[in-house]
Amino acid sequence: MPDTGKKILIIDGHSILNRAFYGLPDLTNYEGLHTNAVLGFLNIIFKIIDEENPTNVCVAFDVKQPTFRHLVYKEYKGTRKPMPDELREQVPLIKEVLTAMNVTIVEKGGYEADDIIGTLSRVADSAGYKVVIVSGDRDLLQLATDNILVRIPKTKAGGTTIENYYADDVKDLYGVTPVQFIDMKGLMGDTSDNIPGVPGIGEKTASKIIQQWGSVAGALEHIDEIKPPKAQKNLAEFSEQAIMSRELAAIKLDCELDFKLEDTKYENAFNDSSYNIFKRLEFKSLLKKFDNKQTVSELKPDITVVNSTADFAYIEDAAKKSEAVGVYVAHSDDMMLGIAVACDSKNVYLINCSSGIDPDEAVKFIYDLKNAGIIICMEDLKSALKYVDFHECDTNVLDIGVAAYLLNPMEDSYDYDDVAKEYLGNILPSEKELIGKDELNIFTFISDNFLEVFSYKAVVPLLAKDIVMDKLAKEGMLELYNKVELPTVYTLYDMEKRGIRVDKAELEEYSKKLEKRIQELHDSIIGYAGKEFNINSPKQLGPILFEDMGIPGGKKTKTGYSTSVDVLEKVKNEHPIIGDILEYRQLTKLNSTYAVGLVNYISDDGRIHGTFNQTITATGRISSTEPNLQNIPMKLELGRLIRKAFIPKEGYIFVDADYSQVELRVLAHLSGDEVMKNAFLNNVDIHATTASEVFEVPIDEVTSLQRRHAKAVNFGIVYGISAFGLSEDLGISRKEASDFIAKYYDTYKSIKAYLDEQVAHAKEKGYVTTMFGRIRPIPELKSSNFMQRSFGERVAMNSPIQGTAADIIKIAMVRVNMKLKELGLKSQLILQIHDELLIEAAEDEVDIVKKLLVDEMMHAADMTVPLEVGVASGNNWYEAK
DNA sequence: CGGGTCACG
DNA sequence: ACGTACGTGACCCGG
Structure with a gap:
């Protein structure tokens, strides 16, 4: 065979596009065109082109038209699900891209891409080309020879790995030659193409039979000797189906091709027209491949x-x-x-x-x-x-x-x-x-x-x-922009500039105490385990607990055992080490993130000046970084003590105000639910009231367990409830959880209607809005993936609530900040924690500050239920909450 | 640099 | 049957 020095890359278009589509997250360009499959496709082929340096490249596509296989068997590919729309629209797109890159597209009515690939691989091989076939489909393995390489890319998290098969590799993996692979499929069938095969024969049996008898025909000749008996019986009964299945599975090697090999020459892929299309699709990383064009734009002043x-x-x-x-x-x-x-x-x-x-x-x-x-x-x-x-x-x-x-x-x-x-x-x-x-x-x-x-x-x-x-x-967001967002920029800047005073000595002392106890716990844990190991490494901890020490509790994550709190809590009584680990975790967290962590942020002025981000969250909330001042411990007493280190400057005290149940109040208002509105209008304990309504007991007979359950449901509603989530949270069965939810919706009928309406609106428009017009797009609702769509539905329920609450506190925050400045007060707003504002107030201004805070916060939004504000003061943040 | 864990609302 | 509560950020580990 002549070695021409030429190498052809033959790509299975639909198969690679499909792989790419499911391997990459949903991406769209500015026109709303979905582009993930196209980008993934290009990444895969560029990777292979870089490795192989082919002289010729072509891509084969199926044509939507019956092939000879449909004549043989009309149910061929009958069970295949239709492509999701987001993928379908990318088929013409990838063809457009390939055309722009001068890459030959081959497709022919009456043939499948496989047949074209098969034929072309043989033609090219005979013509002295090296041949590399790229497909995501293992069917193509039958085409491998000693000279023809089949490469199957896998898109795993983190990157693409590619499996390579010459004839010998197929043999190593399946125990049969590539051609016998066809016979194997004749026996085992192929669910994805709806090839029936022989009932009861799977991959294992098929491989054994073909290894022994060489082919379907060979096996039929020795039908009496086939083992196991079940396979023998079925093969005898379904012999015609096996022969037909083999025929269906065999890729044709003799199609008529109406193009020349030379037409597939790979050259000038990076030209003006491919540049423009990459740009339109916003494939920034690919634009770098245009070396003399670089990414200089017309917009370079x-x-x-x-x-x-x-x-x-x-x-x-x-x-x-x-x-x-x-x-x-x-x-x-x-x-x-x-x-x-x-x-x-x-x-x-x-x-x-x-x-x-x-x-x-x-x-x-x-x-x-x-x-x-x-x-x-x-x-x-x-x-x-x-x-x-x-x-x-x-x-x-x-x-x-x-x-x-x-x-x-x-x-x-x-x-x-x-x-x-x-x-x-x-x-x-x-x-x-x-x-x-x-x-x-x-x-x-x-x-x-x-x-x-x-x-x-x-x-x-x-x-x-x-x-x-x-x-x-x-x-409709101009007012939101001018009245809320722009002033917020200034307020955040003010808060960053002011910072918050932190007592370094106090933090260090606290840290010392923690470290002493951490050391004790460390020694105890290592003692129980019987060997030194890194307690902070879940990877080391998991096997020690669940294997060496035999504590029950199975796998949970891909990487190994889960050792999270909820898992450990369940086995707390199994061994004293668990309690120590939980305490160790808690203390090291407090020490590294808060005690030691915060000290590193204290500036020369003795204050921490964090950063507030206005453009991070999907819902309109503010976020806080370097350090995060919005997650300082609060729930547990030991952690809460950290707040004693946050102190006002001399002559000042802290005044802290927070909304009570702002999200549920927002929900009551937005849904107009009379039952919940009344609860707030009467200013009752909302969770107890919910319990009383849902469990049908008088309010003063509500047990603490009932109240806890009702509270969880109220939270769940705000999060876009699911029975599973609620059952996990409460440690009850899914049935019980869904009964709770049903009772809840029965009590608060308008809330149910409102939440349904949000989902419906989001499905129609693609987004939801807050009371002040803030938009949250929800592309996930269009996804073909169930899990993503469900997520979208929960987001549709949650975002208007969380977002409206975020709008309200922003409005209050801005007004409070401006009012304090306007009045020429010394007191200053220094923190916002989602539903809470912290003010460093001059001692002689405390009363007016409290009044101002409550007033502005209560009246930040005009709603059909009142906003309630709790206010406290103290000589440190611990006391002021 | 991603995953696990855990702090907050 | 799918695998879940919504929104964040920091620290630690290990590839």
Whole structure:
């Protein structure tokens, strides 16, 4: 056979697309086109192309048309489920992509892709090509020879691994040759293609029979010698079906191909048209393969470094013409280095404060623009406030990142590249791609890559402004944006700047106590276990508990034994080690995350200045990082003691206010359920009342167990209840749980109706909204996956409730902060914990602060049930709760 | 860097 | 039959 030095890659199109679709999470581009299968497909074939370096590539697809197999057996592939729509729409898309890449697509009426692949593999082999077949389908293994390689990619979590089969590998795995593999299928059948085979013969038996007799025909010749007896009987009875099944399973090697091998030459895959389509599909990682095109876009403005205030007038003129500017404040850790100002898509001016221009002058220039009524557009307003002193009243200062978050709160980030992609249809290199881990300082400041980043950070918000704001208006979120989200930016900034005072010595002392006890527990646990090991490693702990020590409690996770609290609680009485481990866990958590962890965040001013994020959660809540000040221990006394280390400054005390049952009140209002509304209007114990209603006992006869159960149901309702979840939580049977739920819905009929309505609305529109118009998209409801869809339904029930509560506290938070400032009080808002506000209040202002807090929080929303606020004060956070 | 665990609302 | 409560973030382990 001539070695031509050529190698052809033959790809099983539908099979790989299918694998990719189920291997990747749902992805969509800005048009809402589903793209996960296409991306996965390309990742797989590029990986293989990189490994194989083929000279020729082609992709075979089935044509939706009966083949000879349907004539042989009309039920062929009869049981196959239709493709989900999200996958179906990607079939033309991948063909479009392959065409753009000059990759040959082969398909032919009357033939399946398998037959084309089979034929082509033989033709190419004879013509002296090396042949590599790529499919997700093991049927194709029958095509393997010593020269023809079949590769089967597996998309596992983390990456793609590929199994490789020459003829010998098939033999090693199945004990039969590739051709005998066909005979095996004749006996065992194939459920996915609805090939019947012989009843009662599976993979094991089929393999044995074929190994012994070589083929279906051979086996039939020796029908009397077939073992086991059951197989013999069935094979005799279904011999014709076996012969037919073999015929169905055999891939044809002699189709007529109406194209030449040379047509499949792989060249010029990375051209203008494939570039454009990758861009449209937002395959950013693939765009890097275009080496001379890189990812430079038409949106790369010129950046002019301005070193003299004399040039300000020029910029101001340009700004006045466009009536809006994009502004980015460039700074190092704590020094402003310059301000980038974009007046149009082509020109960005960088006011250089690292030499020459006084930062105060630069900032003043920005104030002048703002005061002239020019709209200031920023990527991230909060992070600029340290240097430019804008205020809540500056209605012409916009945060485009926050606006983009409102339009779709499900994105991971709202950086310039995200906004450009979503709203300008432009793929820009990310900040990370341009500058990686390089540090911005006075020396790196004027370098090309940093300048490019600055220019994007200034120009993108400007260009996206109209699009984003129009869309906000169209979606009915303009008021939410202006009245709630924008002021929230300032409030969060204020809280970050103020920080919270923490008593370092107190934390260290607390840590010492913990460590002493941790050591005791450690020694005790190791003593029980009989050997030294890392208690913090579930991987080591699991086997020691459940194998070495023989404590009952089976596997739970993919990686091994679950050793979580609920598992350990169940076996607490089996061995004293369990109790020690639970206490050890609790104490090490308190020590590492809180006692030791928090000390690392205390600044020179003795305070912790965390970060509040406004664009993270899908529901509209705020999140807190570095450190997370929204999850300081509270539930258990030992942990709660940590709060004694959070203290007000001299002459101040803490005033803490929190909403009572805000989410259930929101639910009562939104659903209009009279029964629950009345409960709140009468200001009764809601969980006891629920218990009384659901269990049909007088309120004063409700047992604590009944109340606990009712409370769990109330929580469950807010979370988008499932009988399973409730039963897990309460440790009751699923039947009991679903009975509770049924009784609950019977009591609160309008709540049931409301929740159903939310799900229906979400299914129709694709999203739900809060009382203030905040949107939560729920793409999961369209999923073909049951689990995902169920999740979507729970989200549809939960989000309007959690989201409305989030809106309410934001409104209260903003008003409280502004009011305190307006009144010129010394007291300051310093923390928000979802339904709670913490104020560092001057001693002489405590009364007015309490009144103000309660007043603003109670009246933050106009609802048909009252909002109740609890308020407390103390000399530390422990006392004030 | 993902999974397990656990802290909060 | 599927495998679950909703929303977060930090720490630790181990590949």
